[in-house]
Amino acid sequence: MGTVLVRVARLAFAGLAIAAVVAAIRVTGSLADFFSYFTIESNLLAIVVLIVGGTLDPHGRRWVYLRGAATLFMVITGIVYAVLLAHAEVGLTSPWINDTLHRVTPVVMLVDWIAFSPWARGSCRAALGWLIVPLAYFAYSLLRGAAVHWYPYPFLNPMHPGGYGRVVVYAVVLAVFMGLLALAINAIARWRAPQEQTAP
Numbered sequence: 001m002g003t004v005l006v007r008v009a010r011l012a013f014a015g016l017a018i019a020a021v022v023a024a025i026r027v028t029g030s031l032a033d034f035f036s037y038f039t040i041e042s043n044l045l046a047i048v049v050l051i052v053g054g055t056l057d058p059h060g061r062r063w064v065y066l067r068g069a070a071t072l073f074m075v076i077t078g079i080v081y082a083v084l085l086a087h088a089e090v091g092l093t094s095p096w097i098n099d100t101l102h103r104v105t106p107v108v109m110l111v112d113w114i115a116f117s118p119w120a121r122g123s124c125r126a127a128l129g130w131l132i133v134p135l136a137y138f139a140y141s142l143l144r145g146a147a148v149h150w151y152p153y154p155f156l157n158p159m160h161p162g163g164y165g166r167v168v169v170y171a172v173v174l175a176v177f178m179g180l181l182a183l184a185i186n187a188i189a190r191w192r193a194p195q196e197q198t199a200p
Contacts, residue, residue, distance in 0.1 A: 003057075006116060010054035013108045017047050020100035024092055036144060037152045038137055039081070039090070042073035043101050046109050053112070064118040064189070069130045071113040072185050076134060076178055078106030088154055113185065117192035127186030131178055138171060 021043060028034040035041065049070040052058065081090075081102040092098040141156050151157040155170040162169075 006112075007054040007057060010050045010112065013105065014047050014050035014054060016100055017043055017050070017105050020097045021047070023094065024097050024101070027093065032148075033150060033152070036141065037090070038073075038134070039077050039101050041137070042070070042077045043105055045070045046074050046105050049109070050112075059118070065122065065126065067113070067118055068122065068127070068185055068189060069133065071109045072130050072178075072182050073133065074106040074109040075181055075185070078102060079177075079181075080174070084155055085153065090153070114188055118189050121190050122186050124183055124186060127182045128179060130182050131175070134178055135175065138174075142167070 021040065024040070025031070025034060049067050052063075053067070085102075090098075092101065138156070141152055142158075145151040145156065145158075151159075154160060155174075156167060158164045158167050160166065
C-alpha cells in the first residue's frame with residue numbers, strides 16, 4: 001500500500017509540474033528564451049523522473065544515476081532561486097507557477113530521494129559528473145546571450161556592472177556550491193544503500 005501511495009504521489013506532483021510548465025508557456029514571449037531557463041530544463045527532467053518513478057519505479061544503476069542528477073538540478077534550482085532570484089525578474093508572473101517550479105518540485109525531488117532510497121552506492125567522482133550539465137548550461141547561456149543579447153538570469157549577464165569579472169566570480173562560487181551539493185546528494189544514497197552493494 002505504501003509503495004502505491006508513493007507512486008501516486010509522484011504522478012500527482014508530475015502532473016502539477018506539467019500544469020505549471022504549460023501555463024508558463026502560454027504567457028511566454030519566446031519559446032527559445034523559455035527553454036533556455038535552467039528552471040524549465042530541470043523541471044522537465046524532474047517530470048520525466050517522477051512519471052517513470054510513478055509508473056515503473058526502476059532500480060537499475062543508470063536510472064539511479066539519472067534520478068540523482070534530476071534531484072541535484074532541482075535542488076540547485078530551488079536554492080539559487082531563494083538566494084539570488086527571489087526578487088528578480090525570471091519571466092514567471094503567476095505565484096502558483098513560480099512556487100511550483102522553484103519551491104514545490106525541488107522539495108518533492110529531495111524528499112523522494114531521501115525518504116525512498118535509490119539503493120545504490122555511487123562514487124564521488126560519478127556524482128561530480130552530474131556537474132557537466134549545469135556547467136554546459138552556463139557556457140550555453142553565455143554564448144547564446146552574446147548572440148541574442150538576452151541572458152536568462154542577472155548573475156549570468158555581463159552587461160551588468162562588473163562585466164565578465166562579476167560573472168566569473170558567480171560561476172566559481174556556484175560551481176563550488178554545486179559540487180558540494182552533488183557530494184551531499186551522493187552521500188545520502190551511500191548512507192541509505194546496502195553495504196554489500198558497490199558502485200558501477
